[in-house]
Amino acid sequence: MGTKKILTVVGGISKDSLNQKLFKAVKELAPKDFELVSTDLSKLPFFSQDIENDPPEVVRNWKNQIKEANAVLFITPEYNRSIPGVLKNAIDWGSRPYGQNLWNGKPGGVMGASVGNIGTFGAQHHLRQVCAYLNIDVMGQPEFYFNGSKAFSDQGQLTDESTKKFISEYWAAYKGHLQKLGIE
Numbered sequence: 001m002g003t004k005k006i007l008t009v010v011g012g013i014s015k016d017s018l019n020q021k022l023f024k025a026v027k028e029l030a031p032k033d034f035e036l037v038s039t040d041l042s043k044l045p046f047f048s049q050d051i052e053n054d055p056p057e058v059v060r061n062w063k064n065q066i067k068e069a070n071a072v073l074f075i076t077p078e079y080n081r082s083i084p085g086v087l088k089n090a091i092d093w094g095s096r097p098y099g100q101n102l103w104n105g106k107p108g109g110v111m112g113a114s115v116g117n118i119g120t121f122g123a124q125h126h127l128r129q130v131c132a133y134l135n136i137d138v139m140g141q142p143e144f145y146f147n148g149s150k151a152f153s154d155q156g157q158l159t160d161e162s163t164k165k166f167i168s169e170y171w172a173a174y175k176g177h178l179q180k181l182g183i184e
């Protein structure tokens, strides 16, 4: 297949977002044949059934990104033991109108960073439940729970070597997951 398009869905939208920093590190360590694409989820309007059949351009672009992606990687913060609303909103857009679930059958992965010691465990397991319903084929192992509070430099660069190594291992497993599903 050559280059694989990986839609990287980052649920952190603040300017100092840990999850955006994690995304940067993940992108730098990605396999050479992976092209990581992403969208600023804060630009999407709130989902409403009133506009699902004729959504604005920003949503149409988002849906095209989902359609064109060979696989998806979620990088989520944890908000109150779940995922941020902005991430759920983006997922909901991709699932509608009824019967036109663009997530259907996509291979997926889930990771995330928080300032707490459970490292987004709660958020990721809520997200896995949503993915199961949407028929996203999420890799089971390895899991990626990450307290990122001390892992980045002031410039936002990942400095923690063991996390860098783990990201590379994660990518290797993710690649294997895609291969198992016929994407190679």
Ligand SMILES: Cc1cc2nc3c(=O)[nH]c(=O)nc-3n(C[C@H](O)[C@H](O)[C@H](O)COP(=O)(O)O)c2cc1C
Binding pocket: 011, 012, 013, 014, 016, 017, 018, 019, 020, 077, 078, 079, 080, 081, 082, 113, 114, 115, 116, 117, 118, 119, 120, 122
């Ligand atoms: C509304 C809200 C709820 C939060 N809930 C949790 C939580 O349940 N567990 C946790 O570990 N951190 C929680 N946090 C702290 C986040 O882990 C921290 O703000 C993190 O940096 C958010 O990710 P981001 O930097 O990518 O935006 C919460 C933060 C906010 C703003």
